[in-house]
Amino acid sequence: MSELRLDGLDELDGLDELDEPDELDGAGGLDGVGLEGALGARASRGPASSPGVKALRGPADEPAAEASAGSGAGPASGGKLAPPPTATLDPAPDPTATLDPAPDPTAELDPAPPESAAPSPKVGGESLAAATSKPALRRGAVDPVKALMHRHRELCERAVDPLEIAAGLEAHGVTDRTAARFRHRDVFSLAEEMYARVPRDGETPPERDPVPGAPGAGRGWAVLALLPGALCAAAVAGVRLVEGQPRVVAAVAAIGALAVTLGLRVALGRGPLRAPSGTRSRTRAWWTCWLIAYALLGDGLLAAGLDDGPHGRWPLAAAPVLGLALACAPAIWCAHLLSVRARRKLAASRGLAEFADSVRPLLLGVFVLYMCALAALLALCGALLDEPAAHAGAGALGALLLFARLLTAHGSAHAPAVVLCTASLTEAFALVTVFASRLPGYSFLAVPVETVVAAWGPGAVPTLVCGTAALVLLVHATRTLTRASAHALPSEDT
């Protein structure tokens, strides 16, 4: 038996799982009814066509009739005189082989007794009629392919190709010799006839399998989305508690930053914002950290720099960072909403253009939803931490990060990386110009930043930079995220 498996040749007779045992037996019963009954009628069309003679025909008659029909011999009418089917391939026919085909009247083990097989629940109306009443039997004899099609109607309706029917028939044991009984040269031409005869007029499209949902990877991601916010809140609270002891504050802040980073990784590592494998980019993570660090420290440093500082410690802006950390949760939920809705639209739309048209408002709606949540969170954090409520920069940064992550998660990682890099470098450049303008003769360097800050305050620099970057990514996202290929399920590589 091990040889069977090891040889790999056993796959030839594989694919047997298509047949369930009871189904097979049912088919066997049907075979006896529809096929052999019909053939028997055809073979003995002469005097044997009266019901009484039919009833008298012993069970041994059927194999003989089948063998003669199966061998494709023309005179199939001599069913009773046909040689026993077993002797056909014997090289040296032996006198003992001619068994006495005397039918045993007590044969309770009759191979396919029509009467007993007829009440099978699988028998449809047609072959049932063919088995029970005589005129119907004759009709079955006229069109045996119809009975075969009825038996394999699921296969026929499902088939997209004659070859598919041929493969299915072969898997059900139909051979060329069986096909010869249907007056066909081989299974292929039989399958072609069956394929051509499947009614296809005005059929309703068959019901479709539901589109599989997003890869959930467990339901934990929805709760884990709260992790960065919780950690950040704890860190801010810790810093506030130990205020006054600079060393302890630094230690708590460092631990808090580390914890928030790890929490962020965990939260984004699963769920709808998970980056597809193979697109991990260290640099993008660094740029993101830099942008967040600027949101925390940058405004104060810029203001101090323009003021010829910094003189000692400049004020930290904890509220925007806390707000952003808390906004992770709505971001992930919004991304989930987007993917679920988009997939639903994917299933409903007939064409790519239609899909793009329907996804675009969805994308913008989800974006607006997220921005509302972010604005509310930022206002809440500002109120709780008693910080000025100018959080336009943090809002722009939130939008930028959302789009960067969304695009990465949907497979276009290149544009977000470039835009994040550009935004970070621009912010860094703004800081550098401010401090470089202190060099003699280079005071003109700070003019653009000074102008902006004079007009709208130090928060305007990240607002402008991140806002522009987010706008660029928004435009990019409306082009790429409305493609169907962006919402394809990741391939189930096994």
Add this chain to the structure above:
Amino acid sequence: MDNRPSRHRLVRIRSSRCEPPGERRLPKREIGGARVRIGLLTEGGYPYVSGDARLWCDRLVRGLERHELDVYALSRSERQEDEGWIPLPSHVRRVRTAPLWRAEDGGVAHGRRARRRFAEAYGELAAAVCTARAGGLAGEAAGGGSEAEADRFGNALYALAELARDEGGLAGALRSEVAVRALERACRAPGGLRAAREARVPDLLTVAAHLERALRPLSLDWYEDDGLGSVDLCHAAAGGTAALPGLLARHFHEVPLLVTEYGVPLRAHYLGASGDAPVRALLAAFHRHLTVEVYRQATCLTPGNTHARRWQERCGADRTKIRTVYPGMDASRFAEVGEAPECSDPHTLVWVGRIEPTKDLISLLHAFAEIRRAEPKARLRIVGAAAGGEGAAYLGHCKTLAAQLFPDEADGVHAVGDNPVSFEEIGDPAVPDLAEAYAAGAVVVLSSVVEGFPISLVEAMFCGRPTVSTDVGAVVEVIGGTGLVVPPRNPRALAEACVALLRAPERRARLGAAARSRALELFTVEQNVAAFRGIYLEVVSRAPVRKLVLDDTGEPLPFGAPAESRVPGRWTESRLVTGSLGVAGVAGVAGLGLVTGRPRWALGEPVRATTPARATGVPPVPPATATGEPVPAGEGAR
């Protein structure tokens, strides 16, 4: 049925008696032999421990020790890769593997021109796939229409392959919006497949993902001059995906392709297909086109049985290039049993196999009931394990039925009873191995309703046991005239045949002997290997690879690949062996097949090109013989 005699080319040159013993020549010499470098292409197969058909491939490889083999294997899963390889013989010079289960190039971004090329080629491929056939299959019609359609598909495929070779991997592009859009356009085009016209966006995405997986071999780096370009012959161990690299090697380097199919991948695809109708229609069309293209381009097709042959002919394969080569099996295990047919119990029937619903044991049990009525001493032994949960349920069903049909019997009032039907497994005390299982019975029975290539029947034939089998699958082809064949699902006919054999011991012996001799002639490993050896030589002699060797100025070098390079074994003087071994070994490791088999004056800075037109683009191959004296080539790198 293909009953050609095995293709032995072995001629024994006997030394005449007058020769003194010292001058006797070697007893064995192969006439017309040549050393062939074979690229064996497998998919989820040969070198892997868990691969399909690896026993067959292993026997073939070990039988070809006079040739050189490069194995190119595609693995199917990570688990398969982790399980490692089976030990390889020494004349396998190189094994290159690639995973099919993972796209290797996520990050290749193509330029604008490459994107346009891709869009054109993929659009053409999609259009060829979606075009409805006018008439029957390619083989039936064989008219200009199907020919042009096949050409269209092939050209698109090769255009994609060239793009992949020039610009790097296609995995990203094959899943991109460009590909999906091309598919949509092809589906909506007039004259397309009826089922494909209703394709929705998810269907298009599924098809694109599947095509990406199916076309992964295009992105491999196997098609260089020192890869598949350096072999004389590609032998694909299966059709479908495994043959795709061979198809490309034929396109790029004119390497002849030999495809062996023991199963039909297209048929397996049809049976295993799932999903909505548009998806199945598109994928079936793609696989059918691929199969047709493989059959068109293959130099020789070797189906394992008539069933596979019929499918190949149906899919347009030219009959003149189809040779049926039966799978070889190890006959030595059954030698002892086969030589002693009288050791069997004359009243015992044996059934051996995997227990599955398609084996129709129910029918066998009913038949046995009739046999018992005629021959009360008859016993039935069913040997085999259930396959899967379904098989286990079926086995339980069969056991219940056997218990109902046949009450336990005893010889006398005081003896313990026993059921005439026994269910056993290989390894039980009564049945220690497979040969013993066959040895126990006077007649071996096969009652399947569905069967491919019936291995248990071949084993029974090796054991010299007469068989009674149902007329399914390749049974008639295997059994020839050496056993009884009855219609499937006909217990009465089965019973009659069994009774006839049980009552006629002489006939049993005659049929058994005939079966054994037939099996020994047709189904042995030696027959299989010899057939392939002959086919290799024939293919290579008919379609030699024109390897043009260029010198450093780009001029073709006459006699750069001399005929001597094909001479098997050692043809040089023995004193040069030591010098050449090292160099040839280096060349073998570096995969520079062109260096071996070249005379010494041809060893300069050679440049090899398949065609002169492409010669300018081929980088010069570094000289492998930089050090030491140039050596005569022709030494096989062993």
